[in-house]
Amino acid sequence: MTFTFAPAASFTERAGLFVSLTGGTNSGKTFSALRLARGIAGKNGKVAVLDTEGGRTLHLKEAFDFDANVMQAPFRPERFAEAALAAEKAGYDVLVIDSFSMEWVGVGGVLDWQAEEHARMGGKDSTKGASWIKPKVAHKAMVYSLLQRRIPIVFSIRGEETFVPPNKTLFKSITNKAFPFEVTVSFRLAADRKGFIDLSDPLSFKMEGAHRQIFRDGDRINEDQGAALAAWARGDQGARETQAETPEPSEQRQPSNRDRLFTAARAEAAKGSAALRTFRDGIDPKADKALAPILAELERTAEHADDDDGFPGFGGVNWEAN
Template structure:
């Protein structure tokens, strides 16, 4: 077996990387239009020509066709829960894998899956599969019990997941290893808040693991963190990457929460995937900013106001809050003395403690009179 294992020098690897981009959001956040615009930019870079085909898997009653005049290069697939004979086939993992296989066979440079939430909560999706498996396991347990004891369905939930999750993980792995670039659109639901204004936070845990993001994607948590980039759009700013769940340093300069994503975003990401972008230089600059912040506020301020800092100020601002915290921690550490006991609380001898206690009691009696 070891004879087939090869370690290849990276200087000999020239195959472009592939992108997997996650866009999530509620109704009216611009997921479909944003995905199409980004896909157009990606396809143009990958193929080297405008008008390159965009694969679009539509689970929402051909909604993407509302944009067919604006995107004539769209190659549309009407993906339904029933087949041509009316038989319910659902949105199980195997069908999505077939879709990706077909897109690769067609040599599509980019594929949009909208809405991939159907793979999780749609007919025949993961939650549906889990419910069916759980029902079967409980029925089998009740048959074995034969009325001798009461079967608790809650005890069989994990067994049901053990049947379903491997099938879904194969789908996630297929997405990660796809040879075409993929943009995945999922729905997001608002999360009930506790507190008000700036102090408001989510009243329950969400899949994003963030208290400051009031949206929860209708998908599996594992999927979001497998993406190259994962953002949640907000109705207040359609098309803008307001909530950045997973954004590598290579892309921080591309994603401005105040600016809509579109063709330029897709082009820049595709250039990075081809190894022709300046993303590595951007990452090195951000790492340098962090290093300066670790030296304290004065060092970071000097770097921020240097020629290099001024030239790249917009990029540095993408991690400004992080750098401020690093500098604050650094200054707090710098206050420590070379004396390892400098911060130790002073200790008193028993005589000193008695004298101090007597003094406090005398002061208290004087104040009382």
């Protein structure tokens, strides 16, 4: 096969776009996801919704125009990949999956599937053994399939607080621990401020520099932001001009040294324990002490990266609540 290359500017097909909104019950995930989706699709665009929670999105059918598929169990990973491909082939402008957590914890989802395999093997299989092979392979295949899609996808993901002795509370997204690293933009939503963007904690969001002019601290998630994201994904001239108007780094609020160290530590933790240890050995002891609670949490992330076994509990980003 002969490969040819063309200037990047000549590509007009939109880039892949994943957005995730994570929150507990009554945090405004669904409403916010549909607002973003309408903005991404445009006034006359078509929005598809894959509902995995018994048709709960249909409660908003008076407020939003969309087509729905109410998915029933089993929530096997490949079915999510098939739904995304079907939405793309049908010409929808955006897909909302509400809630994506069912792929992980729902009936027939990854955790349930692993438990079935464990029982089938007589309960003698370890948590890192053969019972994980089929669900793990299926989950990875789904992720790889989703990454090939050019239809923008908005993932609504459940989250919950977990108490960690002696006196720490973590907020965890209910999905595979590695999935949040695949998305383009992600936010955590709180029940007491439904749908509002909070950029005060670097652990609670993910976005690229180009998106900081789209999502501002204290703003409520809305259609205009979705439209701006869609323009960015298409590489529209208007989007590039908006980015060109972004203030120089010296004019922007600079992240603290602690924030920069954490970002670097999180990247190293995703590579495994050895990489995290090397990073930790290379920083100033005072910085290490200041980051101690975060680094301790990242050690678990690094251990899971070592295993690469589809960690059998909750995964994704762990957000400190206290």
